[in-house]
Amino acid sequence: MRRLIRPALSGLLAAAGGIATAELVASLVRPESSPLVAIGGTVIDATPTPVKEFAVATFGTNDKPLLIGTILVVLAALAAAVGVLAVRHRTAALLAIGALGLVGAAAALARPGARPLDALPSLLAGAVSAGLLAWLAPKAVTAPPPPSPASGTSPAAGTSEPATAPESGTPPVHETAAAPGPTGRRSFLVAAGLVALGTALAGGLAAIIRRTGAQAADEARDAITLPAPADAGPPPEQTPGFYTPNQDFYRVDIALTVPRIDPRQWSLQITGMVDRPVELSFDDLLKQPLIERDITLNCVSNEVGGPYVGNARWLGVALAPLLRAAGVQAGADQIVARAADGITIGTPVATVLDGRDAMLALGMNGQPLPPEHGFPVRMLTPGLYGYVGAAKWITSLELSTFSSFDAYWVQRGWAAMGPVKTASRIDRPKAFAQLAAGTVTVAGVAWAQHRGISAVEVQVDDTPWQQARLLPVPSTDTWVQWVWDWPATTAGSHTLRVRAVDATGAVQTEQRADPFPDGATGWQTLAVTVT
Ligand SMILES: Nc1nc2c(c(=O)[nH]1)N[C@H]1C(S)=C(S)[C@@H](COP(=O)(O)O)O[C@H]1N2
Numbered sequence: 417m418r419r420l421i422r423p424a425l426s427g428l429l430a431a432a433g434g435i436a437t438a439e440l441v442a443s444l445v446r447p448e449s450s451p452l453v454a455i456g457g458t459v460i461d462a463t464p465t466p467v468k469e470f471a472v473a474t475f476g477t478n479d480k481p482l483l484i485g486t487i488l489v490v491l492a493a494l495a496a497a498v499g500v501l502a503v504r505h506r507t508a509a510l511l512a513i514g515a516l517g518l519v520g521a522a523a524a525l526a527r528p529g530a531r532p533l534d535a536l537p538s539l540l541a542g543a544v545s546a547g548l549l550a551w552l553a554p555k556a557v558t559a560p561p562p563p564s565p566a567s568g569t570s571p572a573a574g575t576s577e578p579a580t581a582p583e584s585g586t587p588p589v590h591e592t593a594a595a596p597g598p599t600g601r602r603s604f605l606v607a608a609g610l611v612a613l614g615t616a617l618a619g620g621l622a623a624i625i626r627r628t629g630a631q632a633a634d635e636a637r638d639a640i641t642l643p644a645p646a647d648a649g650p651p652p653e654q655t656p657g658f659y660t661p662n663q664d665f666y667r668v669d670i671a672l673t674v675p676r677i678d679p680r681q682w683s684l685q686i687t688g689m690v691d692r693p694v695e696l697s698f699d700d701l702l703k704q705p706l707i708e709r710d711i712t713l714n715c716v717s718n719e720v721g722g723p724y725v726g727n728a729r730w731l732g733v734a735l736a737p738l739l740r741a742a743g744v745q746a747g748a749d750q751i752v753a754r755a756a757d758g759i760t761i762g763t764p765v766a767t768v769l770d771g772r773d774a775m776l777a778l779g780m781n782g783q784p785l786p787p788e789h790g791f792p793v794r795m796l797t798p799g800l801y802g803y804v805g806a807a808k809w810i811t812s813l814e815l816s817t818f819s820s821f822d823a824y825w826v827q828r829g830w831a832a833m834g835p836v837k838t839a840s841r842i843d844r845p846k847a848f849a850q851l852a853a854g855t856v857t858v859a860g861v862a863w864a865q866h867r868g869i870s871a872v873e874v875q876v877d878d879t880p881w882q883q884a885r886l887l888p889v890p891s892t893d894t895w896v897q898w899v900w901d902w903p904a905t906t907a908g909s910h911t912l913r914v915r916a917v918d919a920t921g922a923v924q925t926e927q928r929a930d931p932f933p934d935g936a937t938g939w940q941t942l943a944v945t946v947t
């Protein structure tokens with residue numbers, strides 16, 4: 417086994433050197449061209465939807481560091497194996513490492529929105545790793561030293577290396593027979609040290625360059641003063657909990673690293689089936705008359721009672737007038753938004769033009785959009801799930817048709833149309849709470865964006881449904897907070913159930929459905945104990 421340590425280490429070091437080189441070049445070319453990011457993105461895209469759902473549900477936003485970590489562990493294992501392979505089959509090992517580089521390059525080129533130059537970091541990673549391995553491998557295995565004249569029978573490595581034997585506590589026989597002699601060992605250690613140093617330098621430099629880019633974007637964001645809206649809409653609500661603070665707002669996206677976009681280098685193209693394609697800078701958008709609206713956003717992946725819903729006050733440019741100015745051509749029924757993380761999101765043209773406050777949002781709860789929520793500009797379409805109406809980090813809007821193009825999640829089986837389903841949630845008491853007998857406040861939220869909520873009802877065990885009190889809302893586009901005072905007098909275990917009625921009079925369905933393919937349904941039920 418010990419004979420394998422150095423070969424495995426040379427494989428690891430060669431791969432680390434190659435990857436660090438790639439990260440350095442990627443930080444100069446384009447962060448998305450990093451082999452780790454490209455392979456990670458490919459794994460995410462190839463992961464079957466149920467597994468993805470499981471990962472999001474189990475690990476939340478930590479699913480991404482976990483993925484990168486897993487890829488690194490797999491790469492490390494492969495690299496060590498290739499290093500060992502190099503002992504006997506040097507050429508095969510070098511070809512294997514080169515092939516890994518090609519896999520990275522293929523992944524980078526297959527990413528949505530890829531450019532030819534994106535292959536460069538991975539190709540370099542392969543070439544540099546192969547070169548390093550070719551250099552390290554011969555030093556990791558040295559032919560047994562010639563028999564020492566001093567010891568007749570045994571190769572007696574021990575006698576020629578008096579310093580190591582006592583240290584390692586290993587009898588200086590057989591074991592070290594095939595190991596490099598002192599010169600070989602020293603030259604391996606020196607070479608390995610050099611590669612490690614080079615790797616650390618390249619990796620460190622890549623991190624610094626990346627951080628500098630992110631800092632420039634953050635500074636540009638900090639320097640933004642959002643203009644006052646020309647149309648502020650209804651005044652802000654005062655009820656605690658109505659707005660979700662930015663740092664608590666749920667986050668769902670496919671981005672492995674949050675895109676850090678410098679608004680001065682950003683522009684939005686409106687292209688495709690339009691008479692007058694336009695390109696707008698961030699400043700162009702700031703100069704437009706802005707609207708400010710309260711809009712609730714939720715994810716199609718949210719389970720009944722789940723956390724992927726939030727409500728914010730958004731500042732932005734109304735999308736309908738922009739589209740009309742560009743001249744939407746007859747037949748165009750889908751807006752395909754493209755974004756910095758490579759996603760495509762398809763929104764119905766008819767929905768955006770039907771008078772609702774679909775917007776290009778620049779501000780969230782009085783701040784420029786946080787990077788996590790789409791800085792510098794995202795789309796919002798009240799009444800649609802995020803995956804069909806709320807593209808973050810947008811770079812272009814292409815007027816197109818549903819019959820000619822399936823957006824990212826639609827390619828993966830999710831519904832092309834994603835109107836939100838009526839839903840309600842109990843936020844207190846919590847499931848399995850122990851409650852003192854008396855009046856218990858039962859409260860939560862209910863939403864049916866753009867239709868509105870007309871009633872929320874609560875049921876205890878199998879007793880009749882009770883009307884909850886609804887708190888005021890500015891429009892039909894937000895969730896509604898509801899409260900019901902439960903006279904909880906009977907000790908024991910009880911079941912609480914909630915359902916909403918939308919403003920068309922339709923009662924939220926009791927029928928349980930999974931989020932896939934167009935949103936979960938069913939009544940939330942929880943058990944509590946009165947003592
Ligand atoms: N660029 C980009 N935009 C995106 C996504 C994404 O993966 N990439 N995810 C969508 C989904 S599925 C949802 S639910 C919302 C979530 O927005 P939030 O993270 O700001 O809450 O963003 C939408 N916009």
Ligand SMILES: [Mo]
Nearest residue numbers: 715716802803
């Ligand atoms: Mo979503």
